[in-house]
Amino acid sequence: MSAHIICVTSGGGLPIFSRKRGNWENLPFSVIGSLNGVHMFGKPFGIEMINTITDDYVVAWKEFVDSVVIIGIASGCSVDILNKLLESVFSSIVLIVGTEEIKTQRNIERLKRELRICYPVVDRLLDSLDCGDSNNKYSSDLAGFVETILCPENHLIQIVLDSFTECVDSMFSCVLISGKIAAATQSWWSLHPDELKLLSLLATSGNTASSKDIPVFLPYKSPTVAFRFVACTLIPEVQLCCLCGPTPLLNDIEHSVMQCFKNSTDILNTAVLCSPKNFPSSYVIDGNVLGLLLINTAIGKYMISKSPQQNASKKSTSSSHRLDILRTFFYRAVLNYLIPLVPCKYTSHPNLTEQNFPKDKLASNDLNIGTETYWCSEYHKCHATKVNENVLCVLYSSSVPTHFMRHITEKTLKQLISDKQVYW
Missing domain, CATH: 3.30.450 (Beta-Lactamase)
Known part of the structure; x- marks a missing residue:
């Protein structure tokens, strides 16, 4: 592409x-x-x-x-x-x-x-269009959604983040790990998904070794009056971001960062190790699962994992291919059948044939809103289920019986969203 x-x-x-x-x-x-x-x-x-x-x-x-x-x-x-x-x-x-x-x-x-x-x-x-660069570390990007990471340390990071927010007198702040939101204030999550994405991209683009202090206009919240966007690197791959007014000065913000996070280096280093799995290693995922894509449609956030198994290699040659299939499945099937408020028809993936569960599993209205959908191909199968505002898309090996995918997907979704420490 x-x-x-x-x-x-x-x-x-x-x-x-x-x-x-x-x-x-x-x-x-x-x-x-x-x-x-x-x-x-x-x-x-x-x-x-x-x-x-x-x-x-x-x-x-x-x-x-x-x-x-x-x-x-x-x-x-x-x-x-x-x-x-x-x-x-x-x-x-x-x-x-x-x-x-x-x-x-x-x-x-x-x-x-x-x-x-x-x-x-x-x-x-x-x-986010996947333009064919297999070495692109951000190729998992989804258009219109912001990426998150489900670290077991997120609840500890959140406590320190809240303390920092009080120090700088700002309601808007977050911590990014490998460009993904690990913890954020409620006000940060109240921003439009496009604003969340753009601020994350701005924080991690260019030189991340030094602090950034940039005036920004929030396209939906404040397109005519600027905020100050400040991003400070805590350790490599971890940035703290906040929106504030003319005060405090950058030096004062950096001082508050050091004071609040000085005892959190070990926690942050451990959290970084959660990537590229992007969810806790303690979670036991069925061996037939090759990839996961979890979406919260209310907030506009997602978590994607190309290596959900314990023994998965970080440099697996099939990782980018798995991401391609999951993204295509989400764009073409899930957005069409499970999230009709964003009606899109996306590019198809080679060797995939589209099917849907029986109509009695779908809501009876003109939009044909469903609670689950699946694809089958010669080499892979994809299944998605929706529970309230959460949607989980799972990539399976082709050997998994089609009727068994529902059980695995539902069990995996419950595990991912029930752990309060990861702040999904």
């Missing part, structure tokens, strides 16, 4: 930035101009170019606040997920400069310079 994002001004089609991922040559200016021209010249006639689909590519146009047009081109991707990506890219722009700067565009060259800080964030958003 490959993807290209282009951002131009609505009025004159002036390029603001473009980013690409995957095996793709840079688009010539003439192609960019043509793509924007199709959208721009139809507008006076009441014609809005929304998307177009070819055998290999999807192209989508989306205008925001009557000021910028973001064009997305991707292979192996659906219109729905590409549109969601365009919205997230715009949110990343708002995060850095706010909506007023986008609307006024007083100085395009300055705007382009200011937006350079969001390039790594946009690149990471493109990774």
Whole structure:
């Protein structure tokens, strides 16, 4: 898969930035101009170019606040997920400069310079499309959801985090482990899923060795008034993030970090070892389970594990393939049948045939909302079950009897969400 994002001004089609991922040559200016021209010249006639689909590519146009047009081109991707990506890219722009700067565009060259800080964030958003980089450590990303990690130490981290939050007089803070949320305040969880994701990406992009102190505009909560976003590295792979006002100063925040977490180094080091399994090693998972994807639809968070077994290798050659199947199953089947409030039809995975449980297992309404769904292929099987706001997708070996998957999935889901110490 490959993807290209282009951002131009609505009025004159002036390029603001473009980013690409995957095996793709840079688009010539003439192609960019043509793509924007199709959208721009139809507008006076009441014609809005929304998307177009070819055998290999999807192209989508989306205008925001009557000021910028973001064009997305991707292979192996659906219109729905590409549109969601365009919205997230715009949110990343708002995060850095706010909506007023986008609307006024007083100085395009300055705007382009200011937006350079969001390039790594946009690149990471493109990774949610899985652009074929098997070495990408963030290839498990799901569009529109923020990733978490279920460490047995999370409850201890939460206690220290709450103490730090009081010291800096901020209600918004979290601790990231390998870029995934381990613990957070209630106010942090109250933010929009896109905001949670963007702040996590901003904290872990670029240089994480030194502290970051960046003004940010929250695209949904505060698109015109900036917060201070501060991120400090506690140990390698662990960042503390908070949103605050003009005070305290960065030096004071760093001092509070040291005072609050000075006795927590061992706890944090142990928590880091939870990756890439991403849930406690003490959990006994059925041997037929090859991968797990746990989603909370109310908050917009997920946990994914490509190596749920005790003896799974961190560098297994099939790990990225397992992630691909789980993501595709979630996009195409789970979002369609279990979470219809986000109706998307996503790209299919080779060798998979889609089936559903009997209709008596589905809710009787026009949306065909179900509580479980599954896929079968020559090499793998996938099963998902939904309990209230939690959905668990499980990747199985093909030898598992289809009727037995339900029992394993339900048992695994109960184990993952019942442990209060991991703060799911």
